[in-house]
Amino acid sequence: MLQYPLSAALPGAIRQVGYVVRDLDRALDDWLSLGVGPWYVMRGMSVHVLYRGQPCTITVSIALGNSGDLQVELLQQDDETPSIYTEFLASGREGYQQLAWWVDDLDAAVQAIVGTTGWPVVWSSDDTKSSLRYAYLEPPTGPAHVIEIMERTADTDGFAEMLRAAAAAWDGSQPIRTRTPHVAS
Template sequence: MLGTHLPVRQLAFFVADVRAAALAHVAAFGSGPYFVADHVALASSQHRGVERPFDHSSAYGQWGSVMVEFVAQHNPDPSALRDAFPQGPVGGLHHTALFVLDLDASIAAFEEQGMPLAQLSVTQGGTAFAFIDALDRFGHMLELYEPAPLLTGFYEFIASAAEAWDGRDPLRSLG
């Protein structure tokens, strides 16, 4: 059984505008601050086994004990985002993110449970992330990645920024 040791690390929403969505969440829930990465550079991205461009931007912030991501896709190509929302971004929950000890083994285990791999992407920094199609089972995708120091450091950075945040400068650039 996979799920008993996989706490949710992030809630991610597919939106048209990551900045507007982040500011709305700040206003409604006091989450933040949000760090925006425009046009996230990827080394590769495969959707349903086919190499495809995945041009996206994300805003990352903290909401209590969980990270929140707002993600927008800029290109019209098929993707795990468009699988969940074929009509386009509506601000809905797209995925929950989980750390797994072995990405390939976890992809296979979810596949055995009827939840296939929808997309596998690798950042320029070498971090691989997989979107598992759990739409029929849970109504959203799952994002899996291994908790490498670069990734866990990023999660710690976002959480620590929220600890002493005074509400000023709710949007910040990741460069």
């Protein structure tokens, strides 16, 4: 039987697929044409992170929606500050960038993944400025440019359930719904 040591380190099912886009509105139109929605959009969010170990602040617009139980995230960086997103775009890519897992204990999950794979943490929440905790790890090869691990809280679970329920009940009306920024990746 084949053994996959990484699968033992990754915590359960993939919960989110993330796309980095240059034009959020065009990307939303593309996803809506596939029947995925509604989308909850937060524009102009200031995000404080550690980028390759150094403090960094960027401005992003994010859209979140579900297809069944899978959450889809669209990210457009609104400024030119060097980041994991500008790196991705500068490499000639746009679109699919990340897979995300959600965990109860971020520190333990990241430690287990780093210990198993040696992948570096290249982007992470700044715990002094955000209650949302997450880390992006960078594998040397696919299946994704980065692997995101996000810590679950009552707020993140509630928001995820709201997105899932909205998609399940969506009748095509109000395809774009503006939200006050409070969730950032």
